[in-house]
Amino acid sequence: MSAEPARRAGDTLHTLAGYQSKARDALRDTVRRIAGLQVENPVQREIIARELGVVLLQAPTAAGKTLILGRTLESLRGAVLGKFAWFWFTPFVGLVEQTKDALSAQCPSLRLREVAKDRTAESTRDGDVFVQTWATVAANNADARKVRRRAEDSGSIDDLISELRDKGFSIGVVIDEAHVNFGTSAHAAAEFYLNVLKPDATILATATPNDEKLESFEKEAGIRVESRVVVDRQAVVDAGLNKIGLVLGIVTFGEEDSKLVDPEQAAFAAGWARHKKIRNELSDRGIAVTPLMLVQVEDQKTGQADPVGRVREKLVQLGVPAAAIKSHTSGKPDPDFHAFAHDPDVEVLIFKVAVATGFDAPRAWTLVSVRPNRGVQFGLQIVGRIMRVHPAVRHLHKTVPLLDNGFVVLTDPE
Structure with a gap:
C-alpha cells in the first residue's frame, strides 16, 4: 500500500x-x-x-x-x-x-x-x-x-x-x-x-x-x-539560518598545573558555564528554548571502560542534572535519539561519532570535544551540528553575539 x-x-x-x-x-x-x-x-x-x-x-x-x-x-x-x-x-x-x-x-x-x-x-x-x-x-x-x-x-x-x-x-x-x-x-x-x-x-x-x-x-x-x-x-548567514561564527576555547596547562587540574574536567566546566550563560540569556529574553550542549568522547579501547560513563560522572560532579544527560553511540544507540534534538529536558548529549553527520539540533550552541582530531572534514561535520540558528532566535540574528556564535571547547590543540 x-x-x-x-x-x-x-x-x-x-x-x-x-x-x-x-x-x-x-x-x-x-x-x-x-x-x-x-x-x-x-x-x-x-x-x-x-x-x-x-x-x-x-x-x-x-x-x-x-x-x-x-x-x-x-x-x-x-x-x-x-x-x-x-x-x-x-x-x-x-x-x-x-x-x-x-x-x-x-x-x-x-x-x-x-x-x-x-x-x-x-x-x-x-x-x-x-x-x-x-x-x-x-x-x-x-x-x-x-x-x-x-x-x-x-x-x-x-x-x-x-x-x-x-x-x-x-x-x-x-x-x-x-x-x-x-x-x-x-x-x-x-x-x-x-x-x-x-x-x-x-x-x-x-x-x-x-x-x-x-x-x-x-x-x-x-x-x-x-x-x-x-x-x-x-x-x-545572511538568510538567518547559519550562525555568524565560532568562539573557540582550547584547554591547556603547564606541566605542573596539569598534575593538579584535570584538563578534561576543565573543558566540561568551561562548556557548561557557557551553556548556562546562553540558557540565562534566552530565559531573560522570554524565549522558551533550552539550549543543548554536545560532548564528543573518544572510542572505547579494548580492555578499557566505555568513556561515556566516565564523562557522565564528571558532568554530574559539575552539577549537571543526571536526568538531563543522554548519550548515543553506534555501540549503544538510543531509540529516541532524534527526539533529543527537541526535548527541553535533555541539556547534554554525549556521543562518539554517531551525531557527527546530519543530526539536526538547532538548539545546540555548545560543543565540548575530548576526542583526538580525525581530520578537517570530520571536524567541519562536527562543528556543523552547532551552526544552525533556532527559529525562535532568528529575529535577533546579528544583534546578540552570545547567540550568534557557536562555542567549541577542545582539549587537543591539534
Missing part, C-alpha cells in the same frame, strides 16, 4: 530563501536537460546518465539541503518528459526518519514510499520517493535480503525497478551526505547502484565535499560528477 505524506498539525510550509530557490532551479534544470537528452537519444541513455547525469549540491550545514532537494523533486513532477521514481539514500538509519519527517512537512506533493513494505509498481506515481539507507538494499543482513527477495505478496526491489522502467518511469537517485558515499557496504551498494538502479539522474548532496572521496565514488560507481551547485555560507 502506498504511503501518503502525513503532515503534522501546525506545520507551516517554508518560503524558500533566494539562494535556496536558485539551487532548486539549477538542480531541476540539470535533471530536465539530462532527461531531454535521454529522450532524444534513447540508445545512449545509460552513457548520458553516467557521463552527464550526476550533479552535486554543495551547501553548508543549516542551508536547508533536505528542503532544497525535496522542493527540487516537487518541481520536477510533470516538468520532464516521462515520469520519475526517486530512491533517496541516507548514510544512517537514524537519518531516514528525520528525512521523512522533513519531506512530509515541507514537500506535501511528494508521496513517501516504504521499500520494505511496498514494492508495487502499479500504484507508483510520478515523483514518488523511497527513503532508505544503502544497507537496506545492499548489505549482507536480513533486511537487505528481504527486500531483494520475491515474496508471495510482493516482488523484490529489483523487480520493482524493472517494472517501473517497463511502465515508462525514469529512475532518479538522491544520495544525501554524499561525503559518506556508499557507507560500510560500499562494494555491494555500488553494485546495486550500477546494475540494479541504473539511475537516469543522480543528485549528490553534502556540506563538506571531499574531492578524494568524490573521486573514489566516481571510480566505484563508474560515473562522473559533471556539475556542481554551490551555496555560499555567507548567503546562509
Whole structure:
C-alpha cells in the first residue's frame, strides 16, 4: 500500500530563501536537460546518465539541503518528459526518519514510499520517493535480503525497478551526505547502484565535499560528477539560518598545573558555564528554548571502560542534572535519539561519532570535544551540528553575539 505524506498539525510550509530557490532551479534544470537528452537519444541513455547525469549540491550545514532537494523533486513532477521514481539514500538509519519527517512537512506533493513494505509498481506515481539507507538494499543482513527477495505478496526491489522502467518511469537517485558515499557496504551498494538502479539522474548532496572521496565514488560507481551547485555560507548567514561564527576555547596547562587540574574536567566546566550563560540569556529574553550542549568522547579501547560513563560522572560532579544527560553511540544507540534534538529536558548529549553527520539540533550552541582530531572534514561535520540558528532566535540574528556564535571547547590543540 502506498504511503501518503502525513503532515503534522501546525506545520507551516517554508518560503524558500533566494539562494535556496536558485539551487532548486539549477538542480531541476540539470535533471530536465539530462532527461531531454535521454529522450532524444534513447540508445545512449545509460552513457548520458553516467557521463552527464550526476550533479552535486554543495551547501553548508543549516542551508536547508533536505528542503532544497525535496522542493527540487516537487518541481520536477510533470516538468520532464516521462515520469520519475526517486530512491533517496541516507548514510544512517537514524537519518531516514528525520528525512521523512522533513519531506512530509515541507514537500506535501511528494508521496513517501516504504521499500520494505511496498514494492508495487502499479500504484507508483510520478515523483514518488523511497527513503532508505544503502544497507537496506545492499548489505549482507536480513533486511537487505528481504527486500531483494520475491515474496508471495510482493516482488523484490529489483523487480520493482524493472517494472517501473517497463511502465515508462525514469529512475532518479538522491544520495544525501554524499561525503559518506556508499557507507560500510560500499562494494555491494555500488553494485546495486550500477546494475540494479541504473539511475537516469543522480543528485549528490553534502556540506563538506571531499574531492578524494568524490573521486573514489566516481571510480566505484563508474560515473562522473559533471556539475556542481554551490551555496555560499555567507548567503546562509545572511538568510538567518547559519550562525555568524565560532568562539573557540582550547584547554591547556603547564606541566605542573596539569598534575593538579584535570584538563578534561576543565573543558566540561568551561562548556557548561557557557551553556548556562546562553540558557540565562534566552530565559531573560522570554524565549522558551533550552539550549543543548554536545560532548564528543573518544572510542572505547579494548580492555578499557566505555568513556561515556566516565564523562557522565564528571558532568554530574559539575552539577549537571543526571536526568538531563543522554548519550548515543553506534555501540549503544538510543531509540529516541532524534527526539533529543527537541526535548527541553535533555541539556547534554554525549556521543562518539554517531551525531557527527546530519543530526539536526538547532538548539545546540555548545560543543565540548575530548576526542583526538580525525581530520578537517570530520571536524567541519562536527562543528556543523552547532551552526544552525533556532527559529525562535532568528529575529535577533546579528544583534546578540552570545547567540550568534557557536562555542567549541577542545582539549587537543591539534
